């Protein structure tokens with residue numbers, strides 16, 4: 001089988017996107033979980049560029065420090081950027097992150113983005129129960145806790161509007177013959193709970209949307225694929241664009257969903273996948 005053509009590289013896209021304008025989140029306070037990693041960090045950078053105050057929350061303290069230093073270097077004009085170690089599978093930890101914003105006037109935007117895809121996650125037969133439980137604890141319960149404390153904070157501060165964005169995945173929408181069953185089930189749950197909360201809270205002005213990224217050029221997936229060429233091609237052949245997505249392309253979608261420009265966008269499975277889930281055969 002021949003390789004896949006790559007008409008516009010990821011780095012061209014990153015360069016173009018980095019030059020887009022500023023100011024869309026002025027006066028907003030945001031919590032981002034999984035802030036030290038790919039999508040989370042790019043989103044924090046973008047939020048800060050657009051004028052938001054940002055709490056970067058992540059389970060890894062050293063990674064957080066490094067990520068915050070990068071943000072401050074790239075966005076010297078950033079307003080408040082704080083870091084907080086947070087394990088999203090622990091309710092008290094999530095509550096503490098959200099409550100940190102009380103001193104700023106309360107939360108406006110919650111990006112429940114932290115997630116894991118465990119190397120031992122497999123099919124129905126081979127997935128160990130403890131991997132199933134760990135995956136649901138972070139990917140599902142963590143999102144629930146984030147939604148719960150975001151709603152409580154929005155109410156506490158009498159906010160007329162709020163935006164909650166939960167990271168799901170395209171695997172919640174299409175089946176994969178390379179199964180990671182616990183992960184797939186967890187992302188399906190994220191879609192379902194996001195949709196329901198969108199309807200429950202619509203008249204309070206609180207919007208809930210789920211982000212569905214395609215396979216990305218971030219450590220979560222790339223570390224797992226390594227330089228295994230057949231394993232990579234197994235995926236790349238299905239990409240109409242011929243390439244993995246970039247974290248910043250997801251961050252741009254999150255920015256839109258977080259901003260008031262998306263005021264009538266609610267309850268959506270917001271798919272950012274270069275057309276992957278709409279493809280039958282892809283260009284040679």
Ligand code: NAD
Pocket residue numbers: 033034035036037038039040057058059060063086087088089113114115116117138167168169170212213214215216217218219220221247
């Ligand atoms: P990443 O691994 O680069 O970043 C994830 C971050 O979450 C890391 O910084 C990690 O320390 C943090 N984290 C892990 N467990 C945590 C916990 N219990 N509490 C708080 N933080 C925790 O991954 P990424 O690619 O940026 O993924 C972000 C989200 O996007 C995840 O929910 C992932 O499932 C989803 N996603 C990723 C891809 C992809 O191909 N990378 C595709 C679809 C969906």
